[in-house]
Amino acid sequence: EAEVAQSPRYKITEKSQAVAFWCDPISGHATLYWYRQILGQGPELLVQFQDESVVDDSQLPKDRFSAERLKGVDSTLKIQPAELGDSAMYLCASSLTDVVDTQYFGPGTRLTVL
């Protein structure tokens, strides 16, 4: 069964350092999402891509976060500089189209900022 791949699975960094997370969606999935899930909370959308274009990044803290999906396939989410409050699970999801009930989530990257 096809899955969304994410790496690394765990990342520990110090505040003010730069971190990057990678996501490889299910093959053929045009829509890709990055979510942040703080411990004890539900996921919150950071950015949504349709192919290589950003369609929603209204909740992305653009002063420190950036996301790209250059060839419309895999994607990278970067934080620079990391802050203590960025400690969370970063989830990537993909779907064939932008239909809400067809999102498949990856296992996530657990970020700890010290």
Place this chain on the structure above:
Amino acid sequence: QKEVEQDPGPLSVPEGAIVSLNCTYSNSAFQYFMWYRQYSRKGPELLMYTYSSGNKEDGRFTAQVDKSSKYISLFIRDSQPSDSATYLCAMSLVRSGNTPLVFGKGTRLSVIA
């Protein structure tokens, strides 16, 4: 008040019990309702999806939506230890397009053998 409220639990039940998980919401424009299951250290996986009011059954799982009360429920019959996970409700204004899912906090369920 958050758009979607969900009791975080934790909820602990014996094996075989009927489990009821609930969410309330404030935005009456939500039309699509989903339940996700999230095991520890994993991403959420979609369990059930319903549109508007009514019931939907899938095996041991039943999803119920009451739009007049802005209340949704997930029932698990004959609960098993493998059902131990966090259950997240999520909702959307439309089925497709540039409208994000709004998630509840999740309810942590433990089914004790």
